[in-house]
Amino acid sequence: MARRVAVVVFPGTNCELDVARAIEPLGAQCVSVFHSESALGAVDAVIIPGGFAHGDYLRTGALAQFSPIMKAVATFAAAGGPVLGICNGFQILTETGLLPGALQKNAGLRFICADAALTVASNRSVLTRKMSTNDRLQIPINHFEGNFICDRETLAQIHANDQVVLRYADNPNGSLDDIAGICNEAGNVVGLMPHPERASDPILGSVDGVALFKSFLAVDA
């Protein structure tokens, strides 16, 4: 399994401790890596947690691509290393070009903080490799810009390559094709808007996020 996990922290990131709290009970050791560093160190996986990297100035996720650590993340991803972007982390991965498309403002024009019912659309990605297609999950969302969009050709490619990882059962934000999470062509880079770390303990109302982290970390059983 992935023993050492780099959790990338930008100025404005605010979910890094929640992520650590969720995955350390699964046996992972979290290494906090600040955005200004240029190397990830010896890690088995990378997580870009949620928040407001660089204040979301200009556009959500736009400035993070210029943080030195993102070159190391891109190299790690190109070598096949598992990379997970949650919420703002998903926005950063699209702005950086590691994932296709973009996240525009929610269709209802409101910030949404609510539980979302999800279905696993593909188990080809590192986030869902231990799950089954059509598995149902209850995981909260917390965003204003979570409405996935891309052009028609990109969507056709996403479908052809089986890159839709998670779909909303009841689309809350207008996302194209009900997309809640996608992966790159190889399946090792995944972004999703829902927060699995906020569904990782019975006290939080759902433990469905644990199954995703177990897949991502390749935890046995």
Next chain:
Amino acid sequence: MRFNARVEVGHQPGILDPQGATVQRALPALGYDNVSEVQIGKSIRLVIDAADEATARRQVEEMCEHLLANPVIETYEVFLSEMASDTSAQKSSG
């Protein structure tokens, strides 16, 4: 040569604009019930030194493609004007 560059960043057709929609809904309260569209984008102003206008324009357009706009959801338009040379002289002597 020194240029004033203004980049107007707008929304691609079909992209949601909550600010524009909210302002449009507010205008009738001021008595303007004849406004059928409001779009709110960004205006970015730069001062750029380049050998000529074509170079300046190309560089600003590259900035738009890579940072200032996200072409998946945004449009951009670049407006350039050469700054008067005495303005730059005043600045450098300041």
